[in-house]
Amino acid sequence: MKTRILLILILAVVMTTSCASGKDIVYFQDEPLEDGLLMSEPKQLLYKPDDILTIHVSALDPDTVKPFNLPLISNNTSNITSAQSSSQVQTYLIDYNGNIEFPVLGKIKVAGLTRTELTSLLVDRIGSMAKDPIVNIRLANFTITIIGEVSNPGTFTIQDERITILEALGLANDLTIFGKRKNVLIIREVDGKKKFAKIDLTSINTVNSPVYYLQQNDVIYVEPNNAKIRSSTYNQNNGVLISAIGTLTTIIAVFLVK
Incomplete structure (x- = not known):
């Protein structure tokens, strides 16, 4: 009986400190990858409306x-001509x-x-x-957008009209330690429809991917890993609460042992 009460108290601590699930944090969870996979890429950039x-x-x-x-x-904007x-x-x-x-x-x-x-x-x-x-x-407006677990997310203007996903992530100062390297999502518009692809940055085969070279207005999303998701609901009051529950659990355990 004493053991059961102690286990209940420990479970209460765990439940109190539980964190959000991936469903609350991760973007694009229902992307229709099967219907919109990017299978190939043009050898050169093709101009399109709004360029x-x-x-x-x-x-x-x-x-x-x-x-x-x-x-x-x-x-x-000045009166000096040069x-x-x-x-x-x-x-x-x-x-x-x-x-x-x-x-x-x-x-x-x-x-x-x-x-x-x-x-x-x-x-x-x-x-x-x-x-x-x-x-x-x-x-003039070749841009790419990088969001998610990178050090410097944002929209970047590219001067050379040709950039790889690795160079793009370099512009964003690389992934953070919390970014999923094996599940980087690329979103691209092709003929007015959104297409998708995922890249495993831990594999050398990334350089052979159909989206290794990015196109105008591509979006790169780096998904957070489980450690980041678990820490997403942590706040400064959690430490106090955990400490208080831990102290209470210790006191009760002492009395139970007696």
Whole structure:
């Protein structure tokens, strides 16, 4: 009988200090992985609606290609004019239908094209009106979002238009000690639908994953491990409560033994 009472008291301590379950903490628990798995990746980045492009056309004779460049917009906010205090921005927003409005040439369908394909298209069309044009294209809003158990979560703008998941996690200063290395979730939009993939960072086969190279607007989620989940409901009053229950249990145990 004495043993039973003591066990009940110990159980009460355990229940009092119990923590939240994974269902209260983990994101994307019901993601339809079977229906939305990413199986392959394009070899090059494909432009899509809402992308913002910078396109600059140059040539040996700048006057011949001047009509093909948007007016330069200065971001200089001071009265001092210098090369370092001003910047020039020429941007084209790809609309919902995948088009941009380009000077002289008018509406051009660019969604679904790679940078190489769009460059060739513009060079061919501008080349019929100007000699030896040079077209430079860059995606201005290539961003990725990293959330969960990383040291520096957030949304990052990528300059090179090509980044691996390892490089991305490097931008977030790596996973915390509480992040699940074997269950990193990638969310990507493909043809207007959300697709999913999971990566095991503990395996060298990660470099062969179809999502090893990230795409525009990818989301990376690092799930917390059990240790993090268990500690999620801990607060400063728990220590006092545990101490009080422990003391009470000791006193009762002493009297029971007597």
